[in-house]
Amino acid sequence: MAGLRSIRHWTPHYIFSRLAEKRDQRAHPDHPWLTAEAVRFLEGYLRPSDTGLEFGSGRSTLWFARHLGHLTSVEHDLAWSERVRQMLAAAGVSNVDYIHIPLEARSDPSAAPDYVRVVERFAPASLDFALVDGRLRDECANAVLPKMRPGGLLVVDNADIYLPSQVRTPNARRPQQGPENAGWGQFLEAVSGWRRVWTCNGVFATALFFVPC
Numbered sequence: 001m002a003g004l005r006s007i008r009h010w011t012p013h014y015i016f017s018r019l020a021e022k023r024d025q026r027a028h029p030d031h032p033w034l035t036a037e038a039v040r041f042l043e044g045y046l047r048p049s050d051t052g053l054e055f056g057s058g059r060s061t062l063w064f065a066r067h068l069g070h071l072t073s074v075e076h077d078l079a080w081s082e083r084v085r086q087m088l089a090a091a092g093v094s095n096v097d098y099i100h101i102p103l104e105a106r107s108d109p110s111a112a113p114d115y116v117r118v119v120e121r122f123a124p125a126s127l128d129f130a131l132v133d134g135r136l137r138d139e140c141a142n143a144v145l146p147k148m149r150p151g152g153l154l155v156v157d158n159a160d161i162y163l164p165s166q167v168r169t170p171n172a173r174r175p176q177q178g179p180e181n182a183g184w185g186q187f188l189e190a191v192s193g194w195r196r197v198w199t200c201n202g203v204f205a206t207a208l209f210f211v212p213c
Helices: 002-006 013-028 037-043 060-066 077-091 117-123 136-146 180-191
Strands: 053-054 070-074 096-101 128-130 148-157 193-198 205-210
Touching: 037 148, 037 193, 037 205, 053 060, 053 117, 053 136, 060 070, 060 077, 060 096, 060 128, 070 077, 070 117, 077 096, 117 136, 117 193, 128 136, 136 180
Parallel strands: 053 070, 053 128, 070 096, 128 148
Antiparallel strands: 148 205, 193 205
């Protein structure tokens, strides 16, 4: 029975979507691992004068570096951070502050993990763009909210796992299920008046939240 439950999502719709997603990944190996729709939007939306922050690094780091004026990128995994750092150096990137912080690091035991507290480097309403795509996503999403400027854009990848929606993916949370935990509930309350756009490729979803002007 466990085996049957594990393959229930392999419907014709999901198989078609997964194959399409794989084709897109092969066609655009340098793109961030977001939905193709989200990447197309960001290509036209981000500006060379923008300041951005991303939680969770990878090929997205180099891509965002090419589309933003300055990027701060936070990574928890040491081995992966070394690979990304080499990639940035090979590309001659100079507009990225790349930070490795283990998840267990806490300079103040009574405060949030240092990984989350990277947001303290930024003044209120100073970020044009932020991507939450790493660990501790609910904490990072809530922490970055006061740092977003009016008219800015906050992107949450794999949002279907954490937030209720109408998207069609194997792990999507239905509206009747509500958010995954209290942290995501707090986030939804904070952005209740924000315009949001859900993009979905049938495998996962990327949600875009637009800060009111």
